[in-house]
Amino acid sequence: MPRGHLNYARAVLATFAARRLRLVVAMALLAPLACLGAVSSSWASEHHPTGGYAPFADCPLIDPSLVGCFLAVEPSGEFVVGRKTVPIDRLLTIQGGFVEGTGEFDALVGAEDGNTLSKTALSVPGGLTGILAPGYLPASLRGQFDESIGKGVTGVTMTPEIAGPASAIELSFEHLLSGEGVAVRLPLKIKLSNPFLGGDCYIGSSANPIVVNFTAGATDPPAPNKSISGVVGNSEFEEEFTLIAVTGNSLVDNTFAVPRATGCGGSLSAFVDSAVDAQLGLPSSAGHNTAIMDGTIEQVNSNAVRKSE
Numbered sequence: 272m273p274r275g276h277l278n279y280a281r282a283v284l285a286t287f288a289a290r291r292l293r294l295v296v297a298m299a300l301l302a303p304l305a306c307l308g309a310v311s312s313s314w315a316s317e318h319h320p321t322g323g324y325a326p327f328a329d330c331p332l333i334d335p336s337l338v339g340c341f342l343a344v345e346p347s348g349e350f351v352v353g354r355k356t357v358p359i360d361r362l363l364t365i366q367g368g369f370v371e372g373t374g375e376f377d378a379l380v381g382a383e384d385g386n387t388l389s390k391t392a393l394s395v396p397g398g399l400t401g402i403l404a405p406g407y408l409p410a411s412l413r414g415q416f417d418e419s420i421g422k423g424v425t426g427v428t429m430t431p432e433i434a435g436p437a438s439a440i441e442l443s444f445e446h447l448l449s450g451e452g453v454a455v456r457l458p459l460k461i462k463l464s465n466p467f468l469g470g471d472c473y474i475g476s477s478a479n480p481i482v483v484n485f486t487a488g489a490t491d492p493p494a495p496n497k498s499i500s501g502v503v504g505n506s507e508f509e510e511e512f513t514l515i516a517v518t519g520n521s522l523v524d525n526t527f528a529v530p531r532a533t534g535c536g537g538s539l540s541a542f543v544d545s546a547v548d549a550q551l552g553l554p555s556s557a558g559h560n561t562a563i564m565d566g567t568i569e570q571v572n573s574n575a576v577r578k579s580e
Contacts, residue, residue, distance in 0.1 A: 318383070323510045324579040327571060329382040330368045337368040337380060337573045341442060343455070345566035348521075350393070350429070352461065352474065352529050352560055353552035355401065357393050357429050359564065364389040365455070368573060369442055376456065377444075381437030388457075392428035392464065399425045399465055407546035412539060419467045427465045434458040434480030444570055447517060450488040450503040454522060457483045463535065468543065472535035474553065479530050483562045485522035492526045496558030499523050504567075513575035521565045529555040 318332055330340035343366070348359040367387050368380040381387045395402055405416050419425065433439065439458045446452035459482075460475035475481040487501040504520030531553050536543025547553070 318576075318580060320576045320579045322579055323514055324571060324576045326569070327366075327576050329366055329384045329386065330573060330576055331380050331383045332368070332573060332577050333383075334368060334370075334380055336370045338371050338377070339573050340366075340368050340571045340576055341379065341569070342366045343564070343566065343568045345522075345564040347565045348563040350431070350461075350560075350562050351525075352429075353555035355395065355397075355551050357395055359391075359393060361391050361393060362389070363391045363431070363564065365440070365457070367437055367440075369570075372441070375443055375445070376441035376453075378438045379440040379442060387437045387440070388431065388433050390430055390432075392430045395427040395429050395463070398427050399467060402427050402463060402465075402550055403468075403543070403546045404550040405546065407549050408542055412536070412542055416467060419465075424466055427463060427468070430462045430464065431459050432462055434460040434475055434477045439480075444515075447487055447520070447568065448503065448506065450486075450501070452486065452488070453484040454487050455485040457485060459483060463532070463547070468535045468547075469537040469540075471537070472532065472540075472543075472547070474532050474547075474551075475530055476533065481527055481529055481560075483524045483527050485524050485562065485564065487520055487522055490523060490525050492558035493556075496525065499525050499561070501563075502565075510571070510575065514569060514571040516567060516569045518567045520568060521563060523561070523563050525561040526557055527560055527562070528557040529553060529560050 318328055320327055326342055327340040331337065343364060345359065345363045350357045350359070365388050367382045369377040370380060372378050379387065399419060405413055408416055435458055441456040443452065443454055447454035458480035460473050460477065460480060463472040463474065487503045489498050489500045491498060501523040502519065502521035504517045507516045507518065509516060532544045532547040534540050535547050
């Protein structure tokens with residue numbers, strides 16, 4: 272982000288926030304431009320914002336404590352889980368509203384349609400043979416595995432899901448703008464899908480999540496692992512300064528750990544889990560895994576979205 276833009280954003284926010292730089296205060300500053308009013312209890316659960324606010328149709332506007340709406344659109348990037356690299360080659364979105372937190376982060380409020388984190392199924396390179404080491408299977412299961420391969424039922428998808436409620440996602444627009452610290456804290460569990468793996472094959476869980484601390488700055492993985500750097504991107508103020516879009520950003524993390532697989536193969540998970548762990552190198556300690564999301568992040572004053580309907 273150009274230094275002049277960052278200084279401008281800080282100056283605007285500082286006018287109304289002595290405590291810290293944050294977008295939510297910028298929206299409070301610019302709220303009169305959107306003819307803000309009190310939240311009515313008559314708001315319907317379905318919304319139809321217009322103009323530049325249209326992408327925020329699933330912002331939970333009925334929540335009276337809402338300060339703003341959030342949308343991250345990430346069309347590219349990658350996940351590295353142990354020894355497996357899975358590209359983000361389909362659109363992944365995170366959306367919802369947010370309320371002001373008590374610390375340095377704001378808490379996300381889930382999207383009205385329930386799709387806070389899009390159910391984006393990413394193709395795993397190598398398919399079933401790339402995700403599972405068949406030599407770790409007993410003879411009976413190895414026969415089923417070979418049958419699946421013979422029938423061509425080999426494709427595997429990896430779908431990131433929120434590990435816990437939407438409020439477990441934490442946001443800091445200050446950190447996103449400055450390129451310092453955690454911009455999005457995202458607790459995940461990863462579902463692996465293929466008929467042989469069954470319907471409940473996961474890496475991570477709500478009780479034992481993969482916690483990704485995305486930053487637009489530099490990471491600090493444990494030694495001897497190397498730091499990687501994100502990109503802040505370019506900030507654009509739109510819709511009479513009630514909406515800010517940060518385009519061309521890259522959020523990264525390589526400081527998180529990944530636990531063992533669980534639930535793969537249903538009642539035979541003791542064997543199939545071990546075969547998945549062996550192929551992927553799980554558990555994988557902090558610093559040996561990577562998450563990169565490239566795209567656009569937008570935040571907007573929630574009352575401005577309401578007024579556009």
